[in-house]
Amino acid sequence: MHKGSCHCGEIAFEVEGEFDKVIECNCSHCSRKGLLLWFVPRGDFTLRSSADRLASYKFNKHVIDHRFCSNCGAAPFAFGTDPKGKEMAAINVRCLEDVDLATLQRVPYDGRSA
Template structure:
């Protein structure tokens, strides 16, 4: 299935392809404060409508994940990183996808505070 997502003001926009049936509910200091529900997909399944140069980037801890956010509205709809097997990944904030019933998704708790 194809989903459209964006930040609050729409300046950062994207489409992503895949089967979304569960999300990661991480308890790390960053995800828990922002309320992220993350869907990880291979980077090739994400199509940006916004040039990467138009997004701001935040990293923390081991600086392994590039959290991208809109410099206009501050909303953070996605992040980029690398899976343990070396594959480029995108972490999609499911809360930023249009027309999605979040209550229908399985939430998988992850103890990110221990990483």
């Protein structure tokens, strides 16, 4: 179980599972925010705070709901569906506690061309 939060702490969450690789996407959105993503089934994600500060950002085809804190601006996770229609959460591992970013394998994803 991994605990995560935005910077100010208004948003807190937990994610079940383990990971050693993260997706580093080069699209205009991910590159600007520096997102390092771990994809999990939506049911493995649990919000542990109120949703009052949970703002939403959508762009392009509006298929992914990028959530961010309306107070501190951190972008800890996003919701969407995989190609088979299964509900997924994309966790920004930079917002998880106790993650050593230097040990993670970064898998490039060419979202810029997709």
